[in-house]
Amino acid sequence: MKNIVFLGKSIDNYIAGKNGELDWLDMIPNPDQLDMGYNTLMNEVDAILMGKTSFETVLGFDIEWPYQKHVFVLSRSLKNIPVKLQDKVSVLQGNEKEILKSIHNKGYLNLYIDGGKVVQNFLKQDLIDELRLTTIPIVLGEGIPLFDVLPKRLEFEHVKTEVFCNQIVQSCYKRKR
Amino acid sequence: MKNIVFLGKSIDNYIAGKNGELDWLDMIPNPDQLDMGYNTLMNEVDAILMGKTSFETVLGFDIEWPYQKHVFVLSRSLKNIPVKLQDKVSVLQGNEKEILKSIHNKGYLNLYIDGGKVVQNFLKQDLIDELRLTTIPIVLGEGIPLFDVLPKRLEFEHVKTEVFCNQIVQSCYKRKR
Numbered sequence: 236m237k238n239i240v241f242l243g244k245s246i247d248n249y250i251a252g253k254n255g256e257l258d259w260l261d262m263i264p265n266p267d268q269l270d271m272g273y274n275t276l277m278n279e280v281d282a283i284l285m286g287k288t289s290f291e292t293v294l295g296f297d298i299e300w301p302y303q304k305h306v307f308v309l310s311r312s313l314k315n316i317p318v319k320l321q322d323k324v325s326v327l328q329g330n331e332k333e334i335l336k337s338i339h340n341k342g343y344l345n346l347y348i349d350g351g352k353v354v355q356n357f358l359k360q361d362l363i364d365e366l367r368l369t370t371i372p373i374v375l376g377e378g379i380p381l382f383d384v385l386p387k388r389l390e391f392e393h394v395k396t397e398v399f400c401n402q403i404v405q406s407c408y409k410r411k412r
Numbered sequence: 413m414k415n416i417v418f419l420g421k422s423i424d425n426y427i428a429g430k431n432g433e434l435d436w437l438d439m440i441p442n443p444d445q446l447d448m449g450y451n452t453l454m455n456e457v458d459a460i461l462m463g464k465t466s467f468e469t470v471l472g473f474d475i476e477w478p479y480q481k482h483v484f485v486l487s488r489s490l491k492n493i494p495v496k497l498q499d500k501v502s503v504l505q506g507n508e509k510e511i512l513k514s515i516h517n518k519g520y521l522n523l524y525i526d527g528g529k530v531v532q533n534f535l536k537q538d539l540i541d542e543l544r545l546t547t548i549p550i551v552l553g554e555g556i557p558l559f560d561v562l563p564k565r566l567e568f569e570h571v572k573t574e575v576f577c578n579q580i581v582q583s584c585y586k587r588k589r
Contacts, residue, residue, distance in 0.1 A: 247559035376562025382424035385553025393579040402570040
């Protein structure tokens with residue numbers, strides 16, 4: 236049972252520009268279309284938990300629904316889900332621990348935790364077991380931050396670091412418990 | 413002629429705790445006393461430029477003065493330098509570009525730029541040529557941040573990443589000009 240964060244970020248730890256810009260995530264040419272650990276992650280998790288902003292961002296991409304695994308959207312304000320996604324997406328409300336319990340009770344144990352606010356709130360409750368952070372070689376200078384203030388230090392164990400396309404550094408950390 | 417940043421940081425990009433704590437920088441045992449690029453850096457630079465806080469932190473360590481290279485301290489308020497350091501340390505005032513000019517005119521061309529505020533101000537002026545960042549596997553949750561808001565994005569080229577003691581990840585980046 237674990238909660239995994241998998242995020243692309245700038246050197247200064249932004250996950251998006253001030254207005255949500257994500258263009259810089261693709262600034263390094265990836266001619267071999269390396270998936271950089273995404274498929275491994277997807278095979279490892281039973282479901283995805285994200286916030287409303289991430290959900291709406293994915294919807295806004297105007298592509299086929301990209302997830303094979305069930306998606307839980309954590310939102311108090313989301314009113315509608317597209318009909319074609321009604322079997323693939325569920326909206327949940329509540330605090331992090333209640334939500335986790337309800338997801339676990341449905342049989343989904345290993346989760347991909349996505350989206351800025353959701354990740355920050357899970358970190359605040361020390362509910363993240365793995366951080367897989369992919370650093371793009373840019374200092375954005377402003378934007379949506381990956382990390383927020385936390386009530387206590389969290390020690391991690393470095394598991395591995397890989398460099399993709401000679402430019403993109405991905406480090407995987409496991410929470411020391 | 414280049415300005416190099418060489419800093420230890422947490423995963424969430426703090427260079428010190430809220431009250432200046434640095435204990436976590438040594439949390440990973442380093443039995444072979446690897447210098448993690450420090451001597452290479454010192455052989456590469458002609459001088460060191462730091463702020464008053466860094467200078468006073470080093471003085472406070474109550475060790476032999478650790479630098480072989482001349483140290484410039486950027487400060488408007490520093491009143492005294494220990495007599496035994498009068499040949500090794502100079503205090504400078506002014507804006508970043510004026511200070512750089514004056515240091516270059518003295519024949520010091522390659523500089524190690526140290527300290528939170530000085531690094532932030534140099535980044536704001538796009539005066540940093542290399543970032544050598546060493547990540548300790550901890551999320552501090554609060555502290556003195558490495559990065560501040562910048563007026564524009566800065567693209568870097570990833571030069572190399574090394575893992576020390578299986579836990580500490582050091583990535584070196586060169587500014588793309």
